[in-house]
Amino acid sequence: MANIKKGDMVVVIAGKGKGEKGRVLEVxxxxxxxxxxxxxxxxxxxxxxxxxxxxxxxxxETIEAPIHISNVQYYDEKAKRAKRLGSRLEEVQRDGRTRVTRVRVTRGHGDEERDV
Structure with a gap:
């Protein structure tokens, strides 16, 4: 399962475009x-x-070609570097009910986790 979603900022970590950043248009x-x-x-x-x-x-015409998802990594704009993504379960109360939802968070190099 891919953690990368449409609209995420990613950096290419392997291949010809290594080091380049851009927004995901389609998964x-x-x-x-x-x-x-x-x-x-x-x-x-x-x-x-x-x-x-x-x-x-x-x-x-000039168009963007697909890249394998293993060759890109999520780019955290606040930390100004590529980060791994994970998920965390949170309890949310809505309409008097408690529900458990999954929230994407960045994993860290000693940093605190951030919601994506």
């Missing part, structure tokens, strides 16, 4: 990959066509 759970904004950009040739209004489409 592809079936293939264990993520698409990160501005990382691993590839050119794609799109077949020319026309829309209903007559505007021509197609040509050469």
């Amino acid at each position: 592809l759970k079936d293939s264990d990959r993520v698409i990160v904004e501005g990382i691993r950009r590839v050119t794609k040739h799109v077949k020319p066509g026309q829309t209903a209004r007559g505007v021509r489409t197609g040509g050469i």
